[in-house]
Amino acid sequence: MSGSGGVRRSMPSIEVVAREAGVSTATAGRALGGYGSVSAKSREAVLAAAERLGYRANSLARSMITGLTHTLGVLVPDIENPFFSRALRGIADVAHERGWEVLLINTDEDLTLERKGLGVLAERRVDGLVVAPTDAADRDALQAVIDAGIPVVLLDRRVPGLDADTVGIDNRAAARDATERLLKLGHRSIALLTGGDEHLAAKLARPGLRGVERIAGTTVGARTAGYRDALLEAGVDPRPELVSAEGFRREDAAEATARLFALPDPPTAILALDSLLALGVLLALRRLGLRCPADVSLVSFDDADWAEAISPPLSVVAQPIYELGAEAGRLLLDRVQGSERRVTHRRLPTRFIERESARSLL
Amino acid sequence: MSGSGGVRRSMPSIEVVAREAGVSTATAGRALGGYGSVSAKSREAVLAAAERLGYRANSLARSMITGLTHTLGVLVPDIENPFFSRALRGIADVAHERGWEVLLINTDEDLTLERKGLGVLAERRVDGLVVAPTDAADRDALQAVIDAGIPVVLLDRRVPGLDADTVGIDNRAAARDATERLLKLGHRSIALLTGGDEHLAAKLARPGLRGVERIAGTTVGARTAGYRDALLEAGVDPRPELVSAEGFRREDAAEATARLFALPDPPTAILALDSLLALGVLLALRRLGLRCPADVSLVSFDDADWAEAISPPLSVVAQPIYELGAEAGRLLLDRVQGSERRVTHRRLPTRFIERESARSLL
DNA sequence: CACTTGGGTGAGAACGTTCTCAATCCGGGG
DNA sequence: CCCCGGATTGAGAACGTTCTCACCCAAGTG
Numbered sequence: 001m002s003g004s005g006g007v008r009r010s011m012p013s014i015e016v017v018a019r020e021a022g023v024s025t026a027t028a029g030r031a032l033g034g035y036g037s038v039s040a041k042s043r044e045a046v047l048a049a050a051e052r053l054g055y056r057a058n059s060l061a062r063s064m065i066t067g068l069t070h071t072l073g074v075l076v077p078d079i080e081n082p083f084f085s086r087a088l089r090g091i092a093d094v095a096h097e098r099g100w101e102v103l104l105i106n107t108d109e110d111l112t113l114e115r116k117g118l119g120v121l122a123e124r125r126v127d128g129l130v131v132a133p134t135d136a137a138d139r140d141a142l143q144a145v146i147d148a149g150i151p152v153v154l155l156d157r158r159v160p161g162l163d164a165d166t167v168g169i170d171n172r173a174a175a176r177d178a179t180e181r182l183l184k185l186g187h188r189s190i191a192l193l194t195g196g197d198e199h200l201a202a203k204l205a206r207p208g209l210r211g212v213e214r215i216a217g218t219t220v221g222a223r224t225a226g227y228r229d230a231l232l233e234a235g236v237d238p239r240p241e242l243v244s245a246e247g248f249r250r251e252d253a254a255e256a257t258a259r260l261f262a263l264p265d266p267p268t269a270i271l272a273l274d275s276l277l278a279l280g281v282l283l284a285l286r287r288l289g290l291r292c293p294a295d296v297s298l299v300s301f302d303d304a305d306w307a308e309a310i311s312p313p314l315s316v317v318a319q320p321i322y323e324l325g326a327e328a329g330r331l332l333l334d335r336v337q338g339s340e341r342r343v344t345h346r347r348l349p350t351r352f353i354e355r356e357s358a359r360s361l362l
Numbered sequence: 363m364s365g366s367g368g369v370r371r372s373m374p375s376i377e378v379v380a381r382e383a384g385v386s387t388a389t390a391g392r393a394l395g396g397y398g399s400v401s402a403k404s405r406e407a408v409l410a411a412a413e414r415l416g417y418r419a420n421s422l423a424r425s426m427i428t429g430l431t432h433t434l435g436v437l438v439p440d441i442e443n444p445f446f447s448r449a450l451r452g453i454a455d456v457a458h459e460r461g462w463e464v465l466l467i468n469t470d471e472d473l474t475l476e477r478k479g480l481g482v483l484a485e486r487r488v489d490g491l492v493v494a495p496t497d498a499a500d501r502d503a504l505q506a507v508i509d510a511g512i513p514v515v516l517l518d519r520r521v522p523g524l525d526a527d528t529v530g531i532d533n534r535a536a537a538r539d540a541t542e543r544l545l546k547l548g549h550r551s552i553a554l555l556t557g558g559d560e561h562l563a564a565k566l567a568r569p570g571l572r573g574v575e576r577i578a579g580t581t582v583g584a585r586t587a588g589y590r591d592a593l594l595e596a597g598v599d600p601r602p603e604l605v606s607a608e609g610f611r612r613e614d615a616a617e618a619t620a621r622l623f624a625l626p627d628p629p630t631a632i633l634a635l636d637s638l639l640a641l642g643v644l645l646a647l648r649r650l651g652l653r654c655p656a657d658v659s660l661v662s663f664d665d666a667d668w669a670e671a672i673s674p675p676l677s678v679v680a681q682p683i684y685e686l687g688a689e690a691g692r693l694l695l696d697r698v699q700g701s702e703r704r705v706t707h708r709r710l711p712t713r714f715i716e717r718e719s720a721r722s723l724l
Numbered sequence: 725c726a727c728t729t730g731g732g733t734g735a736g737a738a739c740g741t742t743c744t745c746a747a748t749c750c751g752g753g754g
Numbered sequence: 755c756c757c758c759g760g761a762t763t764g765a766g767a768a769c770g771t772t773c774t775c776a777c778c779c780a781a782g783t784g
Contacts, residue, residue, distance in 0.1 A: 063769095
């Protein structure tokens with residue numbers, strides 16, 4: 001087997017390589033880094049010496065000089081969430097393609113962690129940041145990062161008044177479309193599982209969900225508004241008790257579903273705002289002994305990998321998740337690489353995929 | 363709104379802060395970094411100046427000196443795969459808890475990309491590496507990294523002869539157990555979907571799967587061996603045509619399943635070696651008009667989030683995926699922080715979760 | 725009073741690159 | 755033979771920290 005020999009503790013520096021090759025560090029640097037001009041003879045000597053010594057450039061030192069770390073920071077609530085892991089894949093692919101790496105931080109929807117994360121990434125001098133912010137409340141912290149010269153792209157979620165590019169979908173229109181489809185099938189009693197928090201729940205408590213306009217700037221708020229738009233236009237009165245905002249986890253959705261079916265007048269259809277919530281619904285239906293779509297119709301955001309495989313296959317509002325991430329990466333790297341264009345907001349198209357989980361009542 | 367004022371292009375250095383506070387850079391460093399000794403008066407002056415100027419330490423410079431980047435490299439085939447995104451969550455949580463960050467690279471099961479990734483991470487001087495290697499063929503590249511002084515922990519997959527810690531499960535025993543359960547239910551014709559490649563397929567082509575012992579060191583190989591063990595002990599002849607190794611993607615599994623049911627003597631049960639493959643099986647069954655478990659039983663590795671929610675809920679071999687990642691993180695950081703213990707191999711326990719996708723033929 | 729002790733301080737080295745700049749080398753034209 | 759211009763080279767600065775070391779000073783100690 002070829003030499004996997006002695007235990008080297010620390011890697012050789014460019015100076016050692018230069019000495020070994022009989023040239024100056026400047027020349028060695030030029031040969032190894034591919035800049036400036038070097039004679040063929042010197043280059044060969046340097047490269048041979050580097051090979052012999054197992055030289056690896058120290059990118060820290062390089063970054064100190066060039067001012068570029070070739071690193072993108074990614075700040076998301078939870079990498080386990082399929083939405084974010086797919087989006088991250090998009091970001092990472094674009095980044096790698098252009099020679100950048102990705103530093104990942106989970107925020108767990110926790111504002112304190114998010115702020116801490118922003119601080120860490122700033123100290124690491126990442127060249128740019130893709131953030132799916134927990135809450136608009138972090139605007140100042142994000143603006144501080146931008147002011148410090150680190151461009152930011154917001155993914156999936158928007159922060160009003162922030163000086164950053166955003167990438168997402170038209171949430172209001174997508175939710176409206178999904179709701180309209182259920183209405184067209186004859187459903188009048190349509191539940192909405194938002195995954196939101198108390199903050200949202202408070203806004204929704206008013207008659208007719210009128211409070212929702214105030215938060216239509218957020219992802220969940222916009223979708224809820226779209227849901228309300230569709231109902232109103234169809235002449236259906238929005239019932240706040242059919243809208244549940246009790247957390248983003250699967251069990252939260254399961255509990256919410258159980259509560260819906262304890263109502264005197266339970267829904268005939270459910271719209272879930274992401275695939276994890278849809279899973280919670282399915283779980284609850286199974287526990288309640290209800291069948292989909294015979295007893296209740298279900299439509300969900302996000303075309304999870306299991307959506308097509310289960311019985312019945314799930315009808316979904318498919319977001320181009322990978323592309324959202326890739327586009328975020330592109331916008332960010334364009335800016336990192338010097339583009340001075342104005343702040344832009346990209347809305348990628350969604351696609352409703354009709355399968356068999358929503359049945360007609362007509 | 364509080365000052366999100368002027369556009370600062372580059373961040374102030376410690377020297378600027380020191381000048382502003384009227385002390386030397388050494389003292390400013392001590393005050394900000396919390397080392398050495400500083401008078402209360404100086405400390406206050408420095409911290410106030412730092413606050414005023416929006417100072418953020420440059421961790422690149424710090425790393426140059428201390429020799430620690432506080433960064434862990436993670437090299438996995440595909441972060442979209444739920445196994446790896448969950449494991450990454452475990453790694454990242456442990457890392458953050460101890461003050462480390464995570465640099466992520468996808469290899470796409472591509473040896474070239476993997477080698478390139480190792481190189482990049484080495485140049486970034488990560489303090490340690492968690493790798494789920496594509497193939498044992500990369501042993502020399504991995505050994506070179508270790509020899510350069512960067513500790514490595516192997517996740518889920520092993521590389522014979524490599525000087526690194528490993529974290530995983532007892533794949534052979536787990537597969538054997540799952541197969542035995544199907545046998546106990548009366549199944550004699552049990553198919554295996556491995557997700558492996560041509561390399562594996564070649565070994566399996568021999569009568570009675572005898573070639574599998576040669577690759578029992580790999581994850582897929584060990585599981586296949588366990589499957590064979592169970593069959594042999596039950597006096598059932600392993601049928602190579604029931605073992606399919608045609609790729610890790612969902613569609614691969616769907617095609618393999620279709621082929622299985624085109625056999626004159628199709629299986630009555632299927633064991634899938636990961637949840638993506640199980641999804642492919644479900645998809646194929648739906649296309650073929652077959653029902654689970656009435657027409658065929660299904661058992662899969664990995665307790666995917668949808669496994670419990672679908673109908674019928676899926677019986678699975680649950681790996682403690684999060685804990686695998688966390689343990690890998692712990693082993694690595696212990697070593698980074700100076701532990702000199704010998705190479706260890708952690709095998710975490712698996713748990714068979716019996717649900718309703720496997721029925722008795724008796 | 726001289727002598728130790730130890731907290732506090734600053735000058736300057738060190739980390740490993742890239743960049744700047746001046747010096748040297750080489751061949752060809754006058 | 756001398757001079758010009760471009761390729762090649764090396765010395766040394768620079769990046770922003772932490773580390774080493776010598777120094778100062780006040781408070782004890784003999």
